[in-house]
Amino acid sequence: MKRLVQVLALCLLPLLAKAADVTLMPVTVKLDRMNDRATVQVVNNGQEPVLMQAEAIAWNRVGGLDIDAPTTDLIVNPPVFTVQPGQTQVLRLGLRRSQALAQEATYRIVLREVPLPRASDALNVAGSVRVLVALRVPVYVAPTQVRRGEQWQVNRAANGEVLAQVVNTGNVHLKVAELRLAGEGGEALALLAQKGSTSVIFPGEQRVFRLPAVAQATQVLVRTDEGLQAVALNDVREAVKP
Numbered sequence: 001m002k003r004l005v006q007v008l009a010l011c012l013l014p015l016l017a018k019a020a021d022v023t024l025m026p027v028t029v030k031l032d033r034m035n036d037r038a039t040v041q042v043v044n045n046g047q048e049p050v051l052m053q054a055e056a057i058a059w060n061r062v063g064g065l066d067i068d069a070p071t072t073d074l075i076v077n078p079p080v081f082t083v084q085p086g087q088t089q090v091l092r093l094g095l096r097r098s099q100a101l102a103q104e105a106t107y108r109i110v111l112r113e114v115p116l117p118r119a120s121d122a123l124n125v126a127g128s129v130r131v132l133v134a135l136r137v138p139v140y141v142a143p144t145q146v147r148r149g150e151q152w153q154v155n156r157a158a159n160g161e162v163l164a165q166v167v168n169t170g171n172v173h174l175k176v177a178e179l180r181l182a183g184e185g186g187e188a189l190a191l192l193a194q195k196g197s198t199s200v201i202f203p204g205e206q207r208v209f210r211l212p213a214v215a216q217a218t219q220v221l222v223r224t225d226e227g228l229q230a231v232a233l234n235d236v237r238e239a240v241k242p
Contacts, residue, residue, distance in 0.1 A: 020113055020133045021046040022083070029093060029109070032142040036095035040109065040137055044083035050133070051082045051114040054091055059106040059138070061202050073097045074107050074139060080114075093139065100144045103203050104172040107139040138200070140173060147171045152231045154220050160213025164220050164231070167206045174201045175225040179209050181217040182230070188221070189214045 025041045044050050056074035060067045075094040083089045093109065113133040149169035157163050162181060168174045176199050181190040190212050201207050211220065219232045 020044070020048075020050045022050060022052075022111075022113075022133055022135065024111070024135060024137060027137060029137060029139045030142065031093075031095050031139065033098065033100070033144070036098075038093045038139075040091040040093065042081075042083055042089045042091060042111065044085055044087055044089075047085050049082050049084050049116065051080070051116050052089075052133075053080050053112050053114055055079070055110045055112075056093075056139075057108050057110055059108045061205065064205075066197055068108065068110075071107060073105070074109075076109055095141060097141075101141065102143055102171065104143055105141040106173065106202070107141070109137040109139060111135040111137070136197075138197075143171050145171075148174075148226060150174055150224070150226070152220075152222060152229075154231045154233050156233060160215070162211040162213070162217055162220065162233070164209045164211065164222070165206065166201060166209075166222075168201045168203050171203050173203065175199055176201065176207075176209070177223045177225070179211060179223075180221040181211050181214050182219050182221050183216045184218050186219075186221070186230075189217050 021044070023043045023045060025043070029038045029040065031038060042052065054076045056071055056076045058069040058071040058073070060069065073096050075092075075096060077092045077094075081089050081091075091109070097105070111134070115132060147170050151167045151169055153165045155163050155165075164179055166174070166176070176194050178194060179192045180188045182188055192209060192211050194209075211217075217233070219230050221228060221230050
């Protein structure tokens with residue numbers, strides 16, 4: 001019985017997740033036909049070496065779902081590298097495709113940690129878990145002529161929620177950073193922040209953001225990579241920028 005209690009106690013211990021401490025600069029890469037080269041710095045902030053594998057993939061979206069596919073359009077060098085503690089590895093990116101684009105092309109650089117035997121592994125206590133790092137860097141290739149456009153419509157649903165719908169009418173991506181419910185005087189009432197790939201809206205794509213039911217709300221303040229704009233409830237706002 002005592003042995004059983006000890007086993008159960010070990011099973012109930014919280015898992016200690018340990019992962020490599022790696023940062024990237026920049027976190028987004030933008031290319032075009034005139035500027036088809038870029039670099040990404042991989043910094044090891046930890047105390048042990050990190051072995052990583054880099055791969056370029058095509059990034060598409062179908063039915064609101066991200067779809068990754070192999071690509072030869074983008075070169076990443078080196079494809080495999082080790083970053084020592086406190087050191088920085090420079091990744092070089094090169095665009096192979098040279099044809100004119102009518103619409104922005106989207107890719108990702110995927111960085112995956114490859115497991116290495118570490119001296120600290122022998123000291124791991126029961127219940128600890130090694131978490132391998134996987135990072136993704138968006139790469140955007142601009143079309144020959146950039147056209148930006150977005151159309152917003154804000155309505156209140158039957159349950160009181162505020163629905164902010166946007167359609168990207170341009171030929172490059174739109175990045176939504178945050179939406180704020182606001183009253184007549186512009187005072188903020190609720191915040192909906194956006195991060196990761198869900199904040200990126202591809203050309204021709206439509207997205208609906210749900211904000212909480214706040215009776216005093218009369219408008220939504222939308223912050224994108226193009227700036228800040230206000231859209232009133234039951235209004236349609238279209239912004240077209242060259």
